[in-house]
Amino acid sequence: PIISLQPTGMVLYGETKNTACSALVISNAGHAALWATVSTPSVITNYGVGNSGMADGPSYGWVDIRDKGYSVPMTDDSESSLIEMPFEFEFFGVTSRYFQIADNGALLLSTGHVDGYNMFLPASSVQPPMIAPYWDDLDCSTGTNLYWLSEDQAVVTWLDALVKGTTNRQTFQAILSSDGTITFQYQTIQGDSDSSTIGVQESGAGPAAQASCNSNMVSDLFAIQFRPCRPTWLTLAPTSISVPVGSSTQVYFTGNAASLAPGTYSTTASIRNNDPETPLVTVPVTFKVGE
Numbered sequence: 001p002i003i004s005l006q007p008t009g010m011v012l013y014g015e016t017k018n019t020a021c022s023a024l025v026i027s028n029a030g031h032a033a034l035w036a037t038v039s040t041p042s043v044i045t046n047y048g049v050g051n052s053g054m055a056d057g058p059s060y061g062w063v064d065i066r067d068k069g070y071s072v073p074m075t076d077d078s079e080s081s082l083i084e085m086p087f088e089f090e091f092f093g094v095t096s097r098y099f100q101i102a103d104n105g106a107l108l109l110s111t112g113h114v115d116g117y118n119m120f121l122p123a124s125s126v127q128p129p130m131i132a133p134y135w136d137d138l139d140c141s142t143g144t145n146l147y148w149l150s151e152d153q154a155v156v157t158w159l160d161a162l163v164k165g166t167t168n169r170q171t172f173q174a175i176l177s178s179d180g181t182i183t184f185q186y187q188t189i190q191g192d193s194d195s196s197t198i199g200v201q202e203s204g205a206g207p208a209a210q211a212s213c214n215s216n217m218v219s220d221l222f223a224i225q226f227r228p229c230r231p232t233w234l235t236l237a238p239t240s241i242s243v244p245v246g247s248s249t250q251v252y253f254t255g256n257a258a259s260l261a262p263g264t265y266s267t268t269a270s271i272r273n274n275d276p277e278t279p280l281v282t283v284p285v286t287f288k289v290g291e
Helices: none
Strands: 003-006 010-015 019-028 034-039 046-051 083-091 094-102 106-108 130-135 144-149 153-163 169-177 182-188 197-201 208-213 222-229 234-237 240-243 248-256 263-273 280-290
Touching: 003 263, 003 280, 010 019, 010 248, 019 034, 019 240, 046 208, 046 263, 083 144, 083 153, 094 153, 130 153, 130 169, 130 182, 197 222, 208 222, 222 263, 234 263, 240 248, 248 280
Parallel strands: 010 280
Antiparallel strands: 003 019, 019 248, 034 240, 034 263, 046 222, 083 094, 094 106, 106 130, 130 197, 144 153, 153 169, 169 182, 182 222, 197 208, 234 248, 263 280
16 A cells, blocks of 8 residues: 555634534555554644633733742843752643743753743754743843742742843743643733743744744733643544545544634644555644634
């Protein structure tokens, strides 16, 4: 058997709370029957992004850890030592129990460095997994960094972080939840926020989910949430096929936006088959959900 696909990647377009469907054609140009199974991963492959300005976005609810949090002294352009979380945190399909706090408004899930020159994501200048509530050229040496851990959350707060070259001080926090959800909250944003990057990335090569870069998106009492996107929104049918010689069949990809915020969601589908040359074929799937 010889497997071929048309198209080689799937793009679905849907509206909030509706479904979208498209067909993948699998053909067999070989001299024996083609057998295949089609599946999706069960890990976090990307994130849907919502904010408190959306009707179905997250609510702002500042978590005050000033009295119970642990202080982390920082110098300019520095990172803390690794801090252990009391739970496994899944990020783009990889689990971690540790994070570093970066002076320049980010968390790293392994040792590394975040410089003050923010970029669009994915940013090649930062190689470890990065969670960036407010990546900018900050100086926290005259402010305060705190973290607090519970059984199902890790909260990190930057208090009065100075934006270098200005007199503006920003107070914001990142909340990592054990279910993989990431929430950014902004208590006080002074001046413009158009020199910062807000988002997450697995590595400097991606994948990444970006909420903002060099735009005035955030303000006082504002929240942004990155909702883990395990591809429960995607169903495939049929999941097991047989294709005779010289024939083709269709597998239907259906995206369900019932529980998704507007945004772009990505995952992959795996096709395991008996073609000796390509026994595993990966199909990128993108679901674009509108208002």
